[in-house]
Amino acid sequence: MQLYEQQKLKVHNSLTGKKELFTSLNSGHIGMYVCGPTVYSNVHLGNCRTFMSFDMIFRYFKHLGYKVRYVRNITDAGHLVDDAEDGEDKIAKKARLEQLEPMEVVQRYTVDFHNILEKFNFLPPSIEPTATGHIIEQIEIIKVIIEKGYAYEINGSVYFDVVKFNETNDYGQLSGRKLEDMIANTRELTAQNDKRSPQDFALWKKAEPQHIMRWPSPWGDGFPGWHLECTAMSTKYLGETFDIHGGGMDLKFPHHECEIAQAEASNGKSPVQYWLHTNMLTLNGKKMAKSTGNSILPDEIFSGNNEVLSKAFSPPMVRFFMMQAHYTSILDISNVALLASEKGFNKLMEAINTLDGLSTAKETKFNVLTWKQSCYDAMNDDFNTPILIAKLFDAVKHINLIKEGKEFINVSDKALLKETIHNFVFEVLGLENKKSSAADTEKLNGTVALLIQLRKAARENKDFATSDSIRDQLVALGIQLKDGKEGTSFSIS
Ligand code: AMP
Ligand code: ZN
Numbered sequence: 001m002q003l004y005e006q007q008k009l010k011v012h013n014s015l016t017g018k019k020e021l022f023t024s025l026n027s028g029h030i031g032m033y034v035c036g037p038t039v040y041s042n043v044h045l046g047n048c049r050t051f052m053s054f055d056m057i058f059r060y061f062k063h064l065g066y067k068v069r070y071v072r073n074i075t076d077a078g079h080l081v082d083d084a085e086d087g088e089d090k091i092a093k094k095a096r097l098e099q100l101e102p103m104e105v106v107q108r109y110t111v112d113f114h115n116i117l118e119k120f121n122f123l124p125p126s127i128e129p130t131a132t133g134h135i136i137e138q139i140e141i142i143k144v145i146i147e148k149g150y151a152y153e154i155n156g157s158v159y160f161d162v163v164k165f166n167e168t169n170d171y172g173q174l175s176g177r178k179l180e181d182m183i184a185n186t187r188e189l190t191a192q193n194d195k196r197s198p199q200d201f202a203l204w205k206k207a208e209p210q211h212i213m214r215w216p217s218p219w220g221d222g223f224p225g226w227h228l229e230c231t232a233m234s235t236k237y238l239g240e241t242f243d244i245h246g247g248g249m250d251l252k253f254p255h256h257e258c259e260i261a262q263a264e265a266s267n268g269k270s271p272v273q274y275w276l277h278t279n280m281l282t283l284n285g286k287k288m289a290k291s292t293g294n295s296i297l298p299d300e301i302f303s304g305n306n307e308v309l310s311k312a313f314s315p316p317m318v319r320f321f322m323m324q325a326h327y328t329s330i331l332d333i334s335n336v337a338l339l340a341s342e343k344g345f346n347k348l349m350e351a352i353n354t355l356d357g358l359s360t361a362k363e364t365k366f367n368v369l370t371w372k373q374s375c376y377d378a379m380n381d382d383f384n385t386p387i388l389i390a391k392l393f394d395a396v397k398h399i400n401l402i403k404e405g406k407e408f409i410n411v412s413d414k415a416l417l418k419e420t421i422h423n424f425v426f427e428v429l430g431l432e433n434k435k436s437s438a439a440d441t442e443k444l445n446g447t448v449a450l451l452i453q454l455r456k457a458a459r460e461n462k463d464f465a466t467s468d469s470i471r472d473q474l475v476a477l478g479i480q481l482k483d484g485k486e487g488t489s490f491s492i493s
Helices: 045-063 090-098 102-119 132-147 162-168 179-184 226-238 249-267 298-303 315-323 335-355 368-380 385-403 411-428 438-460 464-476
Strands: 010-013 018-021 029-034 067-072 151-154 157-160 201-206 222-224 242-248 272-278 281-283 331-333 479-484 487-492
Touching: 010 272, 029 045, 029 226, 045 067, 045 102, 045 242, 045 272, 045 281, 045 298, 045 315, 045 411, 067 226, 090 102, 102 298, 132 151, 132 157, 132 201, 132 222, 132 226, 132 249, 157 249, 162 179, 162 249, 201 226, 201 249, 222 226, 226 242, 226 249, 242 249, 249 272, 298 315, 315 335, 315 385, 331 335, 335 385, 335 411, 335 487, 368 385, 368 411, 385 411, 438 464, 438 479, 438 487, 464 479
Parallel strands: 029 067, 029 242, 242 272, 281 331
Antiparallel strands: 010 018, 151 157, 157 201, 201 222, 479 487
């Protein structure tokens, strides 16, 4: 029996606004699509928070035994400055300013993105497709939408007819907006735009002569609209209907609303079972964003090289900080909050380091099985990582009491405690205990065992000066020896 058959997971579905019991479309399999970065600049910590939340969700699904196909795209064309309908492509603009080929810009920031994600210990997605690699698929979808009567071509551009779509479907179902209100709140259209209605959005844009990123199409040279790539790539790799679609809350409208419209217009099906949206990372109470300069870059936090930081913070520690907030809550980053979080992180890692050395008894003072289920209950409640971390600290308390001899644990419970902590801390939360990797721990255990042997030999030779010196020097290093009937054991504080 797989874990997912025992654990009842609930997820907050942004489409219904409710927490719902999760069931995958195909038993044992999950298709998950997450909007990836627009690679025109370095990712900031806000972007990282969103991708990290989905990395944790991906990890938990895998832990539960699902086979997950996780698609996270790279937006390398079509995303216009300010998410606008008219204007310059973000990548083309950067290429112009820095006198680079657009694909040089794409390469530079895709490499940066991957480097940062590796530092944060992300699992790679199953597929990482690019918008420019799927131009043909996007053109095919436009043809279908035109054929079905939900899009029109004008002067080499193709627009989605939102008014027509809304007659039979619900444009605004995800973001909770009403088309009438949107129209009432829009100022008169200026002549520069060919759209029938201001709410219509571009599926294909005609490329002006100076536009460098262009592809041939049935409507002339141009480039795809931003929303279309995600419809094309999610359908191609996950099918017309799939389980999970994720992204930051700021993508709900218009990006995800338009994705739903494109899919429903082309095949009549609602594309996604569960829409998951992450909340924003803020700095000084404002959304972290590169465009406003209100941002911290990952390398700045790893080196401490940013004026809001008093010191450097390691990637796993930053990851721990992020996981201390629920993914649907706003999280404000500050030096004070990071310092507090670091204390907790160190305490957790220290407790994990002492686990192996804990001596065992015949019985256990606390119910490890109940505690283990409480960790699952936290994650099953819409991936509630702050509650999970609180549960992990319950275990830390017990570990420390056992170490001090005030509580006790039997052999099998100790093994269960260790396995559960490792599963949640390293596998699910994706944290790393840099100070003591598994290989280092093995070396340390071997070295101390050797010193215990030398001390024993010294004592047998009545060389108490040497045996005491070994013991005292180990104590100075935080390693305590305990002599018992079965020999000498040790613990590390
Ligand atoms: P972009 O590269 O701008 O398309 O953004 C990539 C992802 O980062 C999207 O899912 C955004 O919603 C998300 N994002 C952008 N800013 C923040 C922020 N301050 N906090 C959390 N997520 C963010
Ligand atoms: Zn997208």
